[in-house]
Amino acid sequence: MTQKYRAAPQDDLIWHPLDSMTLLFHRPSGITHMLADPAPAILEVMADLPLTAAEIAVRLTAAFDLDPNPETETIIRARLAELSDLGLVARVPV
Amino acid sequence: MDRNAMTDPHPSDPSANSGEPKGVVTRRRALIMGAISASAVVSIKPALAQTAGSVLNCEIPVPDNSAMGGHIAPDGTVVSADTPGAFPAAGRNFTGEEVRQAMNGRTFPGTSYDQSQAYVNYIRRLQAGQSGFTCYASLQMPR
Numbered sequence: 001m002t003q004k005y006r007a008a009p010q011d012d013l014i015w016h017p018l019d020s021m022t023l024l025f026h027r028p029s030g031i032t033h034m035l036a037d038p039a040p041a042i043l044e045v046m047a048d049l050p051l052t053a054a055e056i057a058v059r060l061t062a063a064f065d066l067d068p069n070p071e072t073e074t075i076i077r078a079r080l081a082e083l084s085d086l087g088l089v090a091r092v093p094v
Numbered sequence: 095m096d097r098n099a100m101t102d103p104h105p106s107d108p109s110a111n112s113g114e115p116k117g118v119v120t121r122r123r124a125l126i127m128g129a130i131s132a133s134a135v136v137s138i139k140p141a142l143a144q145t146a147g148s149v150l151n152c153e154i155p156v157p158d159n160s161a162m163g164g165h166i167a168p169d170g171t172v173v174s175a176d177t178p179g180a181f182p183a184a185g186r187n188f189t190g191e192e193v194r195q196a197m198n199g200r201t202f203p204g205t206s207y208d209q210s211q212a213y214v215n216y217i218r219r220l221q222a223g224q225s226g227f228t229c230y231a232s233l234q235m236p237r
Contacts, residue, residue: 012222028222036128037134064123067127
């Protein structure tokens with residue numbers, strides 16, 4: 001899977017940590033999202049770079065203590081699909 | 095949000111005051127990946143969706159004005175007009191109600207099933223900043 005994703009521009013987002021959740025207001029859509037792990041971390045490590053799920057997995061592993069899980073990349077891909085449907089990440093044309 | 099907060103050392107962590115240079119992450123936050131099928135996002139209705147009528151009457155152009163003249167491939171991408179198998183632009187905006195019904199399996203008025211599916215796939219690919227995105231996003235909100 002070589003599909004790359006890019007997080008929504010930071011200027012479009014307002015973040016607010018809320019205990020174990022993170023509130024995220026998306027200015028263009030006017031929608032507030034409640035994010036649970038690992039969604040905020042995925043958006044955090046993406047910065048403003050076009051990245052594949054595998055590249056995001058590497059960055060998450062470097063930045064966080066992850067439980068060893070052979071499905072990490074698959075989970076990331078599922079979360080990216082979810083975030084993409086909401087406009088919080090964009091699929092970068094290959 | 096202070097994005098560094100996610101990696102700040104916890105105050106109870108002995109390494110937090112180890113005298114290391116500021117900005118050096120000395121303790122990494124544990125991250126729960128969850129299950130593949132476990133949704134990680136709950137969205138709160140935008141003001142637009144507060145009134146059902148607004149959602150049903152909002153409009154989505156296919157394609158976006160910036161892609162005017164392009165055709166819609168079966169997977170929803172905008173392609174050049176000479177692309178085999180691609181469908182011409184819808185010719186009019188679809189209402190939120192039409193899109194909702196099409197996403198539930200109906201066809202858009204005056205279109206074939208495959209053509210409708212191509213248009214639905216285009217709408218599913220809408221991103222922030224494109225015409226119709228907010229309308230589409232509002233349709234995703236639970237009533």
